[in-house]
Amino acid sequence: MARTLINLPKSIRRGDTVEIQTLIAHPMETGYRPGSDGVILARDLIRHFKCFFSDASGQDLVFSAELFPAISANPYLAFHLRATGNGTLTLIWEGDQGFRQTETVALQVTD
Amino acid sequence: MLSIESKTVRAIQTPLISASTTTRRQALAVGLGLSAAVLVRPAAATQDEMTQAMNAFAAGARIQVGRVFLDVARLVDNGNAVPATVSVESPMSPTDHVTAIAIFNERNPQTEVASFQLGPRGGLAKVSTRIRLATTQKLAAVARMNDGSCWSHTIEVFVTLAACIETD
Numbered sequence: 001m002a003r004t005l006i007n008l009p010k011s012i013r014r015g016d017t018v019e020i021q022t023l024i025a026h027p028m029e030t031g032y033r034p035g036s037d038g039v040i041l042a043r044d045l046i047r048h049f050k051c052f053f054s055d056a057s058g059q060d061l062v063f064s065a066e067l068f069p070a071i072s073a074n075p076y077l078a079f080h081l082r083a084t085g086n087g088t089l090t091l092i093w094e095g096d097q098g099f100r101q102t103e104t105v106a107l108q109v110t111d
Numbered sequence: 112m113l114s115i116e117s118k119t120v121r122a123i124q125t126p127l128i129s130a131s132t133t134t135r136r137q138a139l140a141v142g143l144g145l146s147a148a149v150l151v152r153p154a155a156a157t158q159d160e161m162t163q164a165m166n167a168f169a170a171g172a173r174i175q176v177g178r179v180f181l182d183v184a185r186l187v188d189n190g191n192a193v194p195a196t197v198s199v200e201s202p203m204s205p206t207d208h209v210t211a212i213a214i215f216n217e218r219n220p221q222t223e224v225a226s227f228q229l230g231p232r233g234g235l236a237k238v239s240t241r242i243r244l245a246t247t248q249k250l251a252a253v254a255r256m257n258d259g260s261c262w263s264h265t266i267e268v269f270v271t272l273a274a275c276i277e278t279d
Contacts, residue, residue, distance in 0.1 A: 017234035032220045070224040072192040072241040082234030
């Protein structure tokens with residue numbers, strides 16, 4: 001399991017637009033770079049990222065991203081969400097060599 | 112007077128001679144050119160590829176300039192992790208919102224950098240990430256709206272330390 005960091009504001013009021021910052025530990029090997037022995041290192045990328053918001057009424061896709069070799073190692077992604085109510089955020093990273101990681105964060109709003 | 116004439120004659124003759132026989136100087140120049148071509152690696156994307164990729168993303172819509180702001184430092188010290196933020200002027204309402212944003216570059220090995228799908232749930236069309244830049248080049252961000260129109264912003268960045276060069 002790769003380490004992840006997921007940042008939300010400390011307190012969220014209903015109706016606020018909040019920034020969700022995510023970071024995951026991953027080399028994002030481009031497949032263009034030679035190693036110390038001169039042989040090109042195999043490509044190892046995170047290809048897709050998705051963020052779902054789910055509450056009693058169902059699940060919505062908030063944001064998704066397709067990543068290419070030009071994304072830095074330990075991919076950082078920050079995006080926004082309109083906080084309409086309490087719920088759960090599900091974040092999914094998928095990549096080469098069967099990489100898949102899912103994290104969930106509770107979203108608590110105050111009135 | 113006589114010497115000038117003889118020089119002129121020689122100047123005319125020289126190209127004729129060198130066209131038939133390869134001089135040592137020419138052979139060296141060719142050798143240098145070949146080795147320079149071999150050293151260039153890996154193949155970089157080009158301006159054409161970038162334009163093609165942008166048009167493919169636009170899916171037939173005309174890419175207009177404006178509404179999008181691609182925020183990247185103009186002078187980049189380290190091309191391995193360059194903070195990049197794209198923001199689009201949009202109310203992000205169910206009737207008027209950004210559906211997708213893509214970032215393209217001109218001179219990395221691959222012209223695509225990232226593409227993002229957004230919706231009215233997001234509330235604000237602003238996405239940040241960190242990217243790799245192989246060299247001084249142009250970057251473009253294109254945003255597609257829910258009505259199908261496409262907007263873009265192109266910038267030029269100067270990179271002093273390139274990504275993809277150092278090895279483990």
